[in-house]
Amino acid sequence: MQIIIATLHVRASDQAVSLAAGCLKSSLPLNTQRNTTLIDLFPEQTSASICSQLLELNPTIIAFPLYVWNREQILHICTLLRQKKPELFLIAGGPEASADSHKVIQEGSLDGVMRGEGEVSFAELIHRLSTGASPAGIAGFLSTTADNAATPDPTVCPDLSALTSPWLSGQLPLQRNCGVLWEVARGCQFNCAFCYDAKGHQGVRPFPVARLKKELQLFTQQQVSQVWVLDSTFNAPPGRGKQLLQLLIEQAPQIHFHIEAKVDFLDLETIELLSQLNCSVQIGLQSATPQVLKPLNRNFSPQQMERRLEQMSLAGITFGLDLIYGLPGDDHSGFETSLDFALRQQPNQVDVFPLAVLPGTELFEQQEKLGILSENHPPYLIQANTTYSKKDLQKSHALATATDIFYNRGRAVGFFLPLCQALKSSPSAFLQSFSQWLNNHNIVAADCWSAEAILPLQQQFAAQQLQTHKLSKLQHLVTDLINFHFLCAETLLTDDCLADKHMARKNWKKFSWRLNPAVRVQSFHFALEDLEAVGAEPLERANHHLSPNPEVAIFLRQQGEVIIESLDDNFAQILLRARTENTLDHFVTEIDPQLAEELLDFAVSQGILLPVQSTSR
Known part of the structure; x- marks a missing residue:
């Protein structure tokens, strides 16, 4: 019996990890694992090509984790598989299968769905199918052959310590500098009306600390670069969050962790622990209007959030905020207010989403009562509600797009608020103007x-x-600030500047050279140290007391450390010329020969200049 567990990811990225599939495979007996294959799929593949790829493995059973982003394509693939090989046993699990079981079975011509956490039930299902026994009565399994059977409740694994880690068991491979999706707990103690996380769960159930410790040691040993902690609120309750942070600091201080937190539980002790960790923290604001959030089972204190986020900023912690537009009781004006509040906290990014009315959530069940109109198919986006018109949603969408472009992807956090203040504009008004300008x-x-x-x-x-x-009159200062903060952010994210260690000095003139792509050289109107200090005072005041002092600066990263330095005129001349490929002699024209040799030696040894190709002589 050949088993395939196929995951259709959102896109190819460090987060494209088949965690659910790995957990299911790890739950099987070793002899069954040998006949189980994990397949990674991506949206750019056609359904027909995916179907052919799967059938080439001659499977008996194919299981699919089903999410909002892949439901329609996966169910279409299942229909094609059923047509080409009717005897295949096709099943699905995941949030979509749990929340909308009967429709999923119907749309995909499936043999059944697994509702809830699937490890124990999936292992039992595979055992029965391999022995010819009926799958009827398996906890959480809804079968198409069960006539008039009641829909089973979603399953919850009773003992997380009994589950095998897909990482420790080797079911999910680890490569140097790869990303990891890491479960530290399951469930959620909150019940937000728009969220599915708490459905079918019994509060928060942490994985054993001993398992987490071993996994962290493995991640460190395999030189994993970043880990996404899959816990919707890692710091609830606060004691568990602090214990987890201490574990991360002790076992994996060099790994970058992406963490989701609830601001209510971010006390000073937690903030101090976060400041010792290489991490970024995402916080679900959703709206800055308490009256909008309260019916959604969420509390919000603007003063508390401002205080905690300021403390995080002072501690040097990178954080982002989430916002949702289209919420019941909100409107475009309210969304503008929320966006202004969020951006005034100077987050590293603001992720803005339209409301998705997900099956299985409280909003989905009460949408008629609340006057919500939404798509009846993935991604279930809001179309209107009694306070949010379609026209308002279009305005909010345009504003969200402008925010993502100018602020998030444009690396604008360092200069955005001072620029808005100089223009006497609110953040939302500035971004609306940018949208109109586009x-x-x-x-x-x-x-x-x-x-x-x-x-x-x-x-x-x-x-x-x-x-x-x-x-x-502020043009030169603003231009410098935009360039400076762009280069700081890009350098932080780029590769280390490495030298070509195999190049013998006697061969230098046989090659053309160029500036290392990991190195940036930029001319500024003002001194670098002055630009670094701007931000604590209004731009007009800064521009008044600063004197133009043109200089050229270099931005690079070595051994993970960002280096930003001003250059003397001779070295600046060499590196500016090196933006275009040429010979070393060309770079040092009109420079004293002895000084030129010293500067070239330094630039080559540090990897600032790299050889390109052999030249004819």
Whole structure:
């Protein structure tokens, strides 16, 4: 019996990890695991090609984790599989299968679905199928052959310590610098009306500390670069969160952790622990209007959030905020207020989502009562409600897009608020103007835009705004600030600057050279130390007391550390010329020969200059 567990990911990325599939395979007996294959699939593949890929393995059983992003394509694939090989046993699990079981079976021509946590039930199902026994009565399994049977409750694994780790068992491979999705607990103690996380669970159930410790040791040994902690509120209750942070600090201080937190439980002790960790923290704000959040089973204190986020900033912790537009009782004006609140906290990013009315949630069950209109198919997006018109949703969508482009992907956190203050504009009004500016210039926003592609748009729009507000005197300072913060962010995310250790000095002149792509060289109107200090005072005041002092700076990373330094005129001349491939002799024209040799020796030894290709002589 050949078993396939196939995962269709959102996209190829460090987060494209088949965790659910790995957990299911790990739950099987060893002899069954040998006949079980995990397959990674991606949206750019056609359903027909995926179908052929799966059938080439001659499977007996195929299981699919089903999520909002892959439901429609997976169920279409299942229909094709059923047509090509009717005897296949097809099953699905995951949130979509648990929340919308009967429709999923019908749409995908499935033999059944697993509802809830599937390890124990899946292992039992495979055992019965391999022995020819009926799957009827398996906890959480809804079968198409069970006539008039009641829909089973979603299962909850009674003892997480009895589950085999997919990481420790080797079912999910680890490579150097890879990303990891890491479960530290299951369940959620909250019951937000728009969220499915708490459904079918019994509060928060942590995995054993001994298992977590072994997994962290493995991640460290295999040189994992980043870990996404799968816990919707790691710090609830606070004691568990502190214990987890201490474990991360002790076992894996070099790994970058992505963590979700609830601000209510971010006390000073937790913030101090976070400051010792290489991490970024995402916080679900959703709305800054308490009256909107209260009916959704969420509490919000603006003063408490401002205080805690300020403490996190002072502690040097990178954090982001989540917002949702389209919530019942909210409108576009309310969303603007929430966005202004969020951006004034100076988060590293603000992730903005339209409301998704997910099957199985309280909002889904009460949407008629609440006057909610939403899509009846994935991704179940809001279309309107009694307070949020379709026109308002379009406005909010445009504002959310502008926020993502200018603020998030444009790396604008370091200069955004001072620029808004100089223009006497609220953050939301500034971003609305940017959205309109894009439209006026027929610039269509694209998800593939890089920060480098966005940079000239920021420069052009800022210049237009300064001119409109009769603040052109700030142009050089704003240009410098935008460039400076862009380069700081890009350098932090780039590779280390490494030298070519195999290049003998006697061969240098046989090659053309260029600036290392991991190195940035930028001309500024003001001194670097002055630009680093701007931000604590209004731009007009800073511009008044700063004197123009043109200089060239270098940005690079070595051994994980970001290095930003001003260059003397001679070294600046060499590196500016090295932006274009050429010979070393060309780079040092009009420079004293002895000094030129010293500077070239340094640039090559540090990897600032790299050889490109052999030249004819």
